[in-house]
Amino acid sequence: MARPPSGESLLTRVVRIFEAFGPEEPVLTVSEIGRRAALLQATTARLVKEMTGHGLLARDDDRKVRIGTRMWELAERASPVRRTRW
Incomplete structure (x- = not known):
């Protein structure tokens, strides 16, 4: 995948997609994202x-x-809150 003219990385674009969601907007259309x-x-x-495939x-x-189950599972694995609960 070619780098866009802005020089922005793929990871930066993926993070911006995740940042599009929020407590008030947990479900969005692709256009809104x-x-x-x-x-x-x-x-x-x-x-x-x-x-979505991942x-x-x-x-x-x-x-x-919406944010997928797999993302929540990955985040939960490394949660510092989880370690303090046990």
């Missing part, structure tokens, strides 16, 4: 599709997107 992440629509759609994002029946 693209606008919030300031990404081209084609780039957003491609990354959302790949992230379980990092999930789509509902209306094709809206």
Whole structure:
């Protein structure tokens, strides 16, 4: 995948996709994600599709997107809160 003219890395674009979600917006359309992440629509759609394939994002029946179960599982593994509870 070629680096965009801005020189921004793939990881930076993925982080911006995750940052598009929030407590008030836990479910978004691909268009909303693209606008919030300031990404081209084609780039957003491609990354959302790949992230969904890995379980990092999930789509509902209306094709809206949310943070995926796999992302929550990965975050839970390294949670400092989990270590203090035990």
